[in-house]
Amino acid sequence: MKITVLGGDGYCGWATALFLAKQGHSVSIVDNFARRQWDHELGVETLTPIRSLTERLRVWKALTGLTIEVFSGDVCEYDFLSSVLRQVGPDAVVHFAEQRAAPYSMIDRKHAVFTQVNNVVGTLNLLFAIREFVPDCHLVKLGTMGEYGTPNIDIEEGYLEIEHNGRRDILPFPKQPGSFYHLSKVHDSHNIMFACRIWGLRATDLNQGVVYGTLTDEVALDDALINRFDYDEVFGTVLNRFCVEAAARHPLTVYGKGGQTRGYIDIRDTVRCIELACLNPAEPGECRVYNQFTEQFSVLELAHLVQTAAARIGLEVSIEHLPDPRVEKEEHYYNAKHSKLVDLGLQPHLLSDSLLDSLLNIALRYKDRIDTAMFLPRINWRAARNDRHAPAMAAVVK
């Protein structure tokens, strides 16, 4: 298939682009390198020394003989985006090209507005470009499990059959997102559902859980292909951060009680889920929603897993409960369905000791690059303006 990956220089996008290319698809990447820019803005760096996209793709080509075409530009610029789709004529567009960090969107008003405008306009542009120029193209859009929040009922995959006052309907699952970022994905989901209905577009909205891991088979081919490994309080996902904290013999930073339960997924499964969605496209007019995760964990469970795995290799670390910088339930019911991708053939990589060992070993390998100042939260959901130059919240509160 011809597949265009928007945001193909990012964490999930890069792994996905290489995986799809390796499976024999004709892959192109669109990226404006905003993710690298945000690292500069925040003064943070991925633990792993990632190379420029040009170098990554040069090495990839040398190793595999496969060419991945790059279009450098912003999906918020319609002329650019639509010209790419006209030129490529993809069978599927995989859309990762959004600002994806909840804390980033909660820094202050400017970051909240930026996140929502950037994400909503990019997706609107994509919907219009598909409608105008490649109407049969399948949109594979990354949403987030965070769209649902933590309701006191089971979370279904996108839709819920509701009986009310003796009548029935299947309606979009009610959303209670927990940050301006998560809200932007809810806005996207509503816009996509509408575009499918009025224009007959095909879409799959993948509500992804928290992604962990860094090595996929393709990325492992060469150091030059190494993927991001974010551990900072803004872009770092929690399991990655715990592993880096353990490598630095820093207490594992659990927010609040740690009962916050979410869906998690290994990045090796992320790339497979994307291919499964592409190979089994939605029907014209259909807006499918899949919950893209494989296991549920509470934050405290993850901390214990990392603590145990670290002890096995001689790293003794404690677990520290910090005041939760987010406004969220610290203990709650959580049971989210995730069978549709398995029905399509996904064979999950569940979180294992060997994966934890591998993550810890990567963290140890790049130990010299760890900046422990990046562990502690500085972005407080309750404040309207957060100054990241101020002392970290935990330091203030303790």
Next chain:
Amino acid sequence: MKITVLGGDGYCGWATALFLAKQGHSVSIVDNFARRQWDHELGVETLTPIRSLTERLRVWKALTGLTIEVFSGDVCEYDFLSSVLRQVGPDAVVHFAEQRAAPYSMIDRKHAVFTQVNNVVGTLNLLFAIREFVPDCHLVKLGTMGEYGTPNIDIEEGYLEIEHNGRRDILPFPKQPGSFYHLSKVHDSHNIMFACRIWGLRATDLNQGVVYGTLTDEVALDDALINRFDYDEVFGTVLNRFCVEAAARHPLTVYGKGGQTRGYIDIRDTVRCIELACLNPAEPGECRVYNQFTEQFSVLELAHLVQTAAARIGLEVSIEHLPDPRVEKEEHYYNAKHSKLVDLGLQPHLLSDSLLDSLLNIALRYKDRIDTAMFLPRINWRAARNDRHAPAMAAVVK
């Protein structure tokens, strides 16, 4: 109370500002005159010759002795908006300052993006400005009944108690909006709900039905105070349009079968609902949702009512079914609850023969200003680009 009306130069905003001032509240208006600019863009005009805001308020002051302060600017500019709130220190902000026409948002990509960015950013700015500078101020936000779409179950006021797999929760009512405009209001609703939750703001989200009528007691004081009366295919609401069509002896333009059923409200009730919301503020952290309409009608029922009322004064008009330019169900179940504002004291003005006579008489009074080319729909939901200089859809299809 000190009440600031954002969008106080528009149709609902103007009537509301005068009504609130007459009730003894200290009223200020914020407006950037975007609504007047859109008339210029589209080449349309309100049937009634409205005056400039300056002249309106000069006459209002001369007649009543009441001063309404004006802040001229755009709520999308945060420095402007926040300086107004700091200066005024309102008890309540009534937020009408959004692009409110579904067809306008469906013209093309630029209008869709404009509508969503304008509405979402304006409301985000307002939430942050309240949080930063007037945290106890009550936000009274205009939403729309169109946020709900037409589900096959009863529509509740904002929230729905759901039982699923043996567990229960009260969740936001699922939304299925029918245009990029209606979507923008859904986005706003989610953002507001979140801001109340994390910051303890007070908000009332008023999901208003289709508004009709033009005369309120205050507006009727003098010709210089006359309100808008929009009848064009973009900004005209359906009952107003039918009355103007009748005055022009033009067939009443029903889209499709006309079974589309919606909630309707007299503008005299709109202004009362707003005051009731202000006088009974939400609690800190509460995001209340009221359905602000008084009666349900199908489009065809309204056409028959206008046809009958017109016949009484000697105007014989036919009803013409045009292909529906919108993507919507032309026949469907519809039962929306609307008791909460009545519980607060609203005494509805139901649609009566005398109100229809009054609307028809206004239409006849300004008959010379009617442009019949404005009746026929030119904006097709199914197209990604609509050229309003092209012949009207009905003319093409017939």
